[in-house]
Amino acid sequence: MRKFFPPSKPRTVDGGLKARSKRGAIAQTWWSERFIAVLEDIGMGNRLQRGRTYARKGQVISLDVDAGSVTAQVQGSTARPYRVRIGVTAFGKAEWAKLERELAGNAWYLAKLLASEMPDDIEDVFTGLGLSLFPASAGELSLDCSCPDSEVPCKHLAATFYLLAESFDDDPFRILAWRGRRREDLLDNLHAARSDSSPAADTAENPGARLEDCLGSYFALQGDLPGPSPHVTSSSSLLDQLPPVDARLRGHPLLDLLRPAYRRAGMEHCS
Structure with a gap:
């Protein structure tokens, strides 16, 4: 039994x-x-x-x-x-080189990967090269x-x-590591590929560049910023910042008598 x-x-x-x-x-x-x-x-x-x-x-x-x-x-x-x-x-080195060129050609892919997210259409990149991200x-x-x-x-x-x-x-980089490319190596290669092509660096000389090709440097500083200009203040306006002065000389308010002197002092300082 x-x-x-x-x-x-x-x-x-x-x-x-x-x-x-x-x-x-x-x-x-x-x-x-x-x-x-x-x-x-x-x-x-x-x-x-x-x-x-x-x-x-x-x-x-x-x-x-x-x-x-x-x-x-x-x-x-x-x-x-x-x-x-x-x-x-x-995937081997040659296959990953093709994938990295395709991914580097679109700044959106790099931005999503840097944010530790997998781009929605990344499978299309693999498929377009005859590869598959996930087992088929x-x-x-x-x-x-x-x-x-x-x-x-x-x-x-x-x-x-x-x-x-x-x-x-x-x-999500574990998926790519499983296919043969670690996070650090992938990002380094993508940055290098974009530096070699440098589509965003020529934007000023090429106003017809596509927006998606410029996203990698869109928020980067494109030149030196001008320094702050000193605030110009009228010399006589300093009198207006004083508390009320109830003083008169020969029937004229004291502040009105001082304004011409302050204006002359300001003009001499500027010259």
């Missing part, structure tokens, strides 16, 4: 990575939502649901994103955590887990996917 084995329960983890979302969708930004939608579209939707509980309970111990690989440790029911790896193709098919992903579960993705992989999506919420 077949023995009945009760469902195993995962061991509790102290300090595990917990999904912020307690119910409903886990992804918050459009790019992480897009990532989950892509996984569901390529046939992982039903299997992904198994990982939500693990992601929310903190069963994922570690999560690291490198070029072409995401690695994680996920605690299951056994004493030793399972080793998880999610592989994807990292299940065949583009390499999924491995040291657990004995034959289903792919298992709940350990699924939990890793969910926490990976949340990490994209926090830092």
Whole structure:
């Protein structure tokens, strides 16, 4: 007779990575939502649901994103955590050089990336060069887990996917790092590409330049500002700042008698 084995329960983890979302969708930004939608579209939707509980309970111990690989440790029911790896193709130098030229050609992309946001149409840039930001098919992903579960993705992989999506919420550059370009390198290369082309620097000589090509230097100081000019004050106006003086000389108010002298003093000072 077949023995009945009760469902195993995962061991509790102290300090595990917990999904912020307690119910409903886990992804918050459009790019992480897009990532989950892509996984569901390529046939992982039903299997992904198994990982939500693990992601929310903190069963994922570690999560690291490198070029072409995401690695994680996920605690299951056994004493030793399972080793998880999610592989994807990292683009080479030539492919990234083309991408960076396209991104550098539009100051809006650079502005959004500097603000740690993913431009809404950045996928179009990748597609236009025959590339894809997110995996386009299940065949583009390499999924491995040291657990004995034959289903792919298992709940350990699924939990890793969910926490990976949340990490994209926090830092969209992780998506690009997964594809082979770190934040610092990407921004340095974009700045260098814009400096080489310098479309904004020629705006004064080229009044027909497009606005989107000038956004990178739109608020930059274009020349020396003139210094403040000294405020010119009439000498006689100083008398008007005195408190009321009820004094008269030979029937004339004292201040009226002093005004000509103040005017002459002011003219001599200016000359």
